[in-house]
Amino acid sequence: MAVSKSKEYTTVTEVSGPLMVVEKVSDVAYGEVVEIETPSGERRRGQVLEAQTDKAIIQVFEGTRDLDTDWTSVRFTGETMKIPVSIEVLGRVFDGTGTPIDGGPSIIPEKVLDIYGAPINPYAREFPRDFIETGISTIDGMNTLVRGQKLPIFSGAGLPHNELAAQIARQAKVLGKKEEFAVVFVAMGITHEEANFFIQDFERTGALERAVMFLNLADDPAIERIITPRLGLTTAEYLAFEKDMHILVILTNLTNYCEALREIAAARGEVPGRRGYPGYMYTDLASIYERAGRIKGKKGSITQMPMLTMPDDDITHPIPDLTGYITEGQIVLFREFNRKGIYPPVDVLPCLSRLMQGGIGEGRTREDHADVNDQLYSAYAEGRRLRDLVAVVGEEALTDLDRTYLEFADRFEAEFVNQAVDEDRSIEKTLEIAWNLLSMLPESELKRIDPEFIKKYHPKRRGGKTG
């Protein structure tokens, strides 16, 4: 930190919630980092939220407990928030403010970077098109992930989103290529138990050596959560765009992040938007999510997989809602499937991958992939519609074709959606299961598939067995 411009004050006039007001200051810059010394000598960090000629409002990251208006001293550093980075961060575990907590030495920085970064020039972006095989049928087959995408998992309390995220981190690969790959794991307000689950899973599979972890746990100060994802993403940008690595960033749990945002807004007395969340939450979330991507002429990439729990499984809640407007699709977990024992409990109907079209097809996955996906969606949606209908009118009122669709929906869930937690399905395997299911339907129903592909891939046409 710069020393020359530093100024120290003991003129704190107000402490409330996560905020602190310092008066009689001069030359305080908006956004600069402050170092706070509590009366007992403990050091904390904060950031200027509002700068006036002689007054500054500061958000304190490590909590305002024990701060007072007499003895607390505040030093303005003249710097924005920064993080030291080097290739040595791989395999390390940090707390939510970037201090190592794995007992290892501190990082000898190769570079010190501003954690807020800068927006990627849209003109410099490379459109993401490289298919990532996750080995999970509902994702690879129907909501394909590509390098540089941001694809969140919308979950609910008690659903296995952690297992799914760990499985994706374990299995994700790009076909036919051996390239530098690493995971940046950012925890915001998750429990020790959840954090341990990831650490152990990474250790067991050897992924920890290729991972950087930033852990802000449930009992860490909530306001710290505002910076934790930015530390992770700054590190990711360094590894991706300066060290040519392909980075998967797992962010969990965004719901906790947004709660912290709301806490600060409330403490400042801002005009609340929907459900008390600040009106700028969209912009704030965008400053996290938009840091995914590819850059022309650079080898590396940043793929984001944020996770959030939808309060009361409500997809229209501001957190999933604003997220869905920024991210390139979403994977939605469904409580009913979890109850039925289907893993991963992905309900494909509300799921989407916006970058799928560019990542699939000939030379990427397979030529029939797009058509098969369309057909699966429409057939499964028809099956689900009929299932609702049967609940009212009974199965007798249905035609034979309707009954076939019902059976299709059941088998789709049992055979396509359902898979083991360590089952790594190739895209070929996923498409094979899909064709077997589709072959239940009369060929005239396969309106979304090019007749050429039916000729080439339909099990009956190939002389293969039907499912």
Place this chain on the structure above:
Amino acid sequence: MTEKGIITRVTGPVISAKNMRGSRMYELVRVGNERLIGEIIGLDEDVATIQVYEETGGVTPGEEVISTGMPLSVELGPGLLGKIYDGIQRPLDLIKLQMGDYIKRGVEAPALERDKKWEFAPVAKKGETMGPGDILGVVQETKTIEHRILVPPGITGKLLEIAPKGKYTIEETIAKIKTAEGVKKIQMLQKWPVRTGRPYVKKLDPSVPLITGQRVIDTFFPVAKGGTAAIPGPFGSGKTVVQQLLAKWADADVIVYVGCGERGNEMADVLREFPVLEDPRTGELLMNRTMLIANTSNMPVAARDASVYTGMTLAEYYRDMGYDVALMADSTSRWAEAMREISGRLEEMPGEEGYPAYLASRLADFYERSGRAMLNGKDEKIGSISVIGAVSPPGGDFSEPVTQNTLRITKVFWALDADLANKRHFPAINWLQSYSLYLDGVKDWWHKEVGAKWEKMRNEAMSLLQKESELQEIVQLVGPDALPESDQAALDGAKAIREAFLMQNAFHKVDTYCPKEKQYRMLEILLKFNELMYEAIQKDVPIERIRGLPVKEKLARMGTVPDAEYQRRFEEIEKEMEAQFKDMVG
């Protein structure tokens, strides 16, 4: 101007500065040591409130604010087409050259190239009396767009000098006009403040449809050239895909695409596709008729507000030359949110859901700059601006303020539906909720240009779809078998229209664009199928047999029949259909 203000307060994108007496509302200022670009949005005695179009981290009270005496303006002239700009018209390609892959602060780059020479051909003659909107000369900007250099608004007088045919930069004087206030030198480069609409003579009623090649739009809910349309929908319902389809295929001369607070990768997609795709009408590359304004969600929030006005001013400039311009704004909700954020920082009294009370009037002002207009100039040019605004209602709830205020102004409503999107029915435009108030206006055009049965067929198809939704309610209670066969036939007929006509595959190389004549024929055949089905039912043919007709599969695939052969192939399908019905009945 050397007036200097002093910053007193910084909070996010809004700063206050004192010592600003003499400044005007919406004046452009430079803020702080890095000379960030800002705009005055409030004045109280000598204190000005300024929204800053760049990141304000590190700005310190005590730094200076410099007035420029100018409102926020855009540069107009040859060289706009094919460009990608940020919200305040800085060219992103030049920014990349100067600053690398990230957008940093304090960048200065001219919107139009200063040293490029354009081939200018004079049209006006020396000695003529010229007024605003009169053509001085032309520059062939791209193969299809002739850039007309007009006398700027406010200048009238005798043409003293006009440059001979030759190559000029945009800053060289190409004409001198003797006005009452003295001799004015005119360059190809002109400036115009973004928040002021450019003048025209009068607005005309829109009567020509903007053909988009999207069946559900052109046939069912058409927008007219000079019209306005709103396209609200929850996330994932395909707003951006529809907007991009329209930007690709709409038969406007010039397209302005404003990406306001949306995804960076989407802009990258447009930038990847448009320079290689061809305009189906002219064969020219799409990029050569397009201007892109990209202010992605992570770029400074205040510039979102500027970006829609910047886009509109560029659109007006080409309209003034007599072109049909279409402007897509994706998404106006992000613009409204930017207003809300700034308003919140100003601690203004909030209106509905925290949006400022002036939300409705700002939206109305913006959409009212659209329209088909008789333009200034002696040649009585007519030009138009069609505006298509995407709206992103929170939770997909159309009752929220931005959607409601937009619908009060726009004449076409394309309601995107999450249920349709979940079933992968795209474009997910709900045919029961949507409407177009241009139907009466454009029907004569359709009847004259395409076919006399257009209105009748459209109404017939709509009532069939309406009937389907009523019958569906009964089916939900008693099951489809309980319906009489004629009603079951109505369900089948509506289903055929939905699947073959309303659904359109944006990613299929043929289906992505459906020419108007082909749309007409498709609907004609589908309605004929419906008619034949009724006749058969009347003659006691069981509906199961009709369901098994082989021609049904061909009907479902009509959209993918290549444009060059559809006439012949549709004829065959029609004959086949008639023959198959005849076999059953006879």
